Amino acid sequence: MRELAYYEAKFEALDEIMAADQRVHLINGTFLSLSPHRHVFQNLAKKYGDRMMSPPISELGFCGLATGAAMAGLRPIVDLSTGSFIYEAWPQVANEAANAYSMSGGQTRVPVVFHLFHGLRGGGAAQHSGSPQAMLWNCPGLEIAIPSSPRDVKGLLKTAVASDNPTIFVDHVRLLDLRGEVPENDKPIPFGVADIKRAGSDVTLIATSHTVQVCLKAAEKLAKEGIEVEVVDPRTLVPFDLATILSSVEKTRRVVIADETHQSCGVAAEIAARIAETGFDKLKTRIRRVSTLDVPVPYSPPLEAHIGPSESRIIDAVRASVA
Amino acid sequence: MLPKLPRDNLLELCRRMFVIRHFEESLVPLHDKGVFGGHYHLYIGQEATGVPAISCLRSDDYLFTTHRNHGHLLARGAEPKRLLAEILGRADGLNKGKGGSFHSVAPTLGFLHSSGVVAGIIPLSTGTAYASKALKNGRLTVCLFGDGSLEEGAAPEAFNLASLNKLPVLFLCENNGKYGAGRAVAAGQSSSMAAYPLTDLPKAYKIPAQLIDGIDAGLVHATVSEAVEKIRRGEGPQFIEAQTVRWPGSETNWPSVPHPTDSSLAWDVSGVQEKAREWYRSCDPLLVFARELVEANQATKDDLASMERQVKTEIAAAVEFAVASPYPKPEEAERNFFA
Numbered sequence: 001m002r003e004l005a006y007y008e009a010k011f012e013a014l015d016e017i018m019a020a021d022q023r024v025h026l027i028n029g030t031f032l033s034l035s036p037h038r039h040v041f042q043n044l045a046k047k048y049g050d051r052m053m054s055p056p057i058s059e060l061g062f063c064g065l066a067t068g069a070a071m072a073g074l075r076p077i078v079d080l081s082t083g084s085f086i087y088e089a090w091p092q093v094a095n096e097a098a099n100a101y102s103m104s105g106g107q108t109r110v111p112v113v114f115h116l117f118h119g120l121r122g123g124g125a126a127q128h129s130g131s132p133q134a135m136l137w138n139c140p141g142l143e144i145a146i147p148s149s150p151r152d153v154k155g156l157l158k159t160a161v162a163s164d165n166p167t168i169f170v171d172h173v174r175l176l177d178l179r180g181e182v183p184e185n186d187k188p189i190p191f192g193v194a195d196i197k198r199a200g201s202d203v204t205l206i207a208t209s210h211t212v213q214v215c216l217k218a219a220e221k222l223a224k225e226g227i228e229v230e231v232v233d234p235r236t237l238v239p240f241d242l243a244t245i246l247s248s249v250e251k252t253r254r255v256v257i258a259d260e261t262h263q264s265c266g267v268a269a270e271i272a273a274r275i276a277e278t279g280f281d282k283l284k285t286r287i288r289r290v291s292t293l294d295v296p297v298p299y300s301p302p303l304e305a306h307i308g309p310s311e312s313r314i315i316d317a318v319r320a321s322v323a
Numbered sequence: 324m325l326p327k328l329p330r331d332n333l334l335e336l337c338r339r340m341f342v343i344r345h346f347e348e349s350l351v352p353l354h355d356k357g358v359f360g361g362h363y364h365l366y367i368g369q370e371a372t373g374v375p376a377i378s379c380l381r382s383d384d385y386l387f388t389t390h391r392n393h394g395h396l397l398a399r400g401a402e403p404k405r406l407l408a409e410i411l412g413r414a415d416g417l418n419k420g421k422g423g424s425f426h427s428v429a430p431t432l433g434f435l436h437s438s439g440v441v442a443g444i445i446p447l448s449t450g451t452a453y454a455s456k457a458l459k460n461g462r463l464t465v466c467l468f469g470d471g472s473l474e475e476g477a478a479p480e481a482f483n484l485a486s487l488n489k490l491p492v493l494f495l496c497e498n499n500g501k502y503g504a505g506r507a508v509a510a511g512q513s514s515s516m517a518a519y520p521l522t523d524l525p526k527a528y529k530i531p532a533q534l535i536d537g538i539d540a541g542l543v544h545a546t547v548s549e550a551v552e553k554i555r556r557g558e559g560p561q562f563i564e565a566q567t568v569r570w571p572g573s574e575t576n577w578p579s580v581p582h583p584t585d586s587s588l589a590w591d592v593s594g595v596q597e598k599a600r601e602w603y604r605s606c607d608p609l610l611v612f613a614r615e616l617v618e619a620n621q622a623t624k625d626d627l628a629s630m631e632r633q634v635k636t637e638i639a640a641a642v643e644f645a646v647a648s649p650y651p652k653p654e655e656a657e658r659n660f661f662a
Binding site: 068 | 385387416417418419420421422426428430435436438440443445446447448449450451452453454455457458462476477480481483484487488659660661662
């Protein structure tokens with residue numbers, strides 16, 4: 001099967017989306033953060049420059065502009081670049097875009113995509129390493145997609161743009177160079193369908209975004225110790241596929257959740273609560289979380305490495321759950 | 324002065340001002356009797372801004388408004404009974420009871436979203452304008468907000484975006500605190516806004532801006548018509564500040580009607596309590612408009628009295644409809660928040 005780098009799959013999706021639908025406009029950014037692959041965005045700009053807008057540094061303003069444009073029939077994709085920058089646009093994302101459809105009694109649709117790079121990136125320090133998806137999951141009215149592989153980024157981006165709802169597209173710079181299979185003419189991936197990234201019978205290891213890749217490596221090491229880990233990637237937080245997770249838990253009876261959002265009220269916290277509420281009787285041992293520690297992200301490399309859901313912390317948690 | 328319009332149009336403007344006034348006055352006793360509970364904001368005193376301004380638009384133009392939206396929706400022709408049902412949280416409301424007074428919308432009339440965050444709609448209005456420009460459909464956006472909206476950062480960010488991209492949007496700022504009797508009671512306007520006059524702010528972003536008397540329906544109509552023409556010609560955004568004098572009924576936290584409106588007040592305010600008398604005598608835009616119609620021989624006092632009677636009957640029927648409308652089923656709260 002054909003193999004692509006993650007960034008190539010993402011830009012193949014953007015190219016196909018823009019070719020297929022004249023209503024799609026790109027607002028701000030290059031969808032690559034500081035990655036060296038700038039040429040792929042330039043190729044896109046040459047083809048669709050008249051549907052791209054390079055606004056001033058006004059996250060609140062241009063997220064509102066994109067939301068209003070979506071209300072009036074366009075399908076804008078906004079690049080906030082660094083995920084923490086969405087805090088600058090909070091009123092428009094959380095208080096206008098998320099509420100418009102419900103508040104209007106189902107009359108006003110807001111098909112906008114807010115794209116951002118979340119998480120620990122290496123030297124991002126406290127203001128450029130945010131993972132706002134947990135806070136946004138606490139905000140009804142937003143769909144949240146969070147890919148972890150080249151195939152998923154392409155398929156989920158297509159579904160995000162096709163959605164009539166405001167969608168947060170949570171990306172990670174540490175995934176951009178990852179290579180993986182992406183079939184030609186692959187279908188869009190529907191929201192609300194988790195993916196079993198690795199089958200296993202001993203522990204259900206749930207993860208999102210770049211942490212899925214960390215978990216896959218951890219699983220290989222654990223397999224050598226005779227522990228077979230099943231890695232489950234929800235792929236979207238809203239809607240959330242609890243059924244696939246529960247059927248995995250039914251098999252393994254053990255759960256570890258690894259995720260880069262901060263621990264308190266984080267993504268792992270919500271997933272743990274849902275499993276405990278509906279699948280407690282299936283569990284043989286307590287649910288374990290491997291989240292980013294509840295501190296502002298420090299700059300220095302060993303400090304940053306210490307707080308994240310590292311391979312060693314994940315391995316320790318899995319070992320503890322089978323002990 | 325009166326707008327330069329044929330008599331029928333002038334009478335229709337007058338009728339819509341009556342609709343707004345009697346609609347808004349009908350809300351106060353409904354709230355005081357507990358028929359609805361949420362906070363609400365009335366448009367009384369600003370009728371001569373919204374009604375003539377909105378009459379300058381094409382039927383497919385977009386409008387954004389705030390928590391003070393009732394007057395704008397009614398000026399555009401929304402059904403009073405469905406707006407009232409929305410304010411009462413009923414199933415027949417414009418938004419099926421999900422929005423309430425702050426968020427009433429009417430997409431078929433161009434109102435896609437009404438925000439209770441004072442500057443929330445200003446960036447959104449640049450978005451519909453951006454879409455209209457991209458889709459080349461000639462649709463204009465009018466963004467109606469109060470003077471307090473300019474205090475939020477969303478306003479200057481949106482002005483910058485609109486100006487840089489020459490977007491087809493009219494920013495119509497309704498300043499209902501002409502004598503500084505707005506948010507900061509008894510204080511000068513500049514107590515909450517260093518950029519004063521307010522038109523300094525859009526002008527810094529190279530948006531043509533003018534200050535007009537919002538009580539003067541003719542001036543509002545002429546100024547908005549001209550601004551709309553410029554925007555349609557592709558000249559980019561325009562800003563108008565229309566000043567009105569705050570209705571004394573909104574000086575308290577919850578609105579109260581100092582004196583029920585009747586067109587006869589246009590010629591005799593002696594029955595109005597002293598504290599509010601001057602407002603009704605010289606600052607009430609509806610009564611100013613009524614006097615001008617009669618003075619210009621466009622209507623008699625009897626014509627206006629008869630028009631007002633019909634409006635009052637229509638509003639009474641709207642109240643009856645809204646009060647009789649059922650509440651949505653409780654389960655509806657869990658539904659329909661995704662398309």
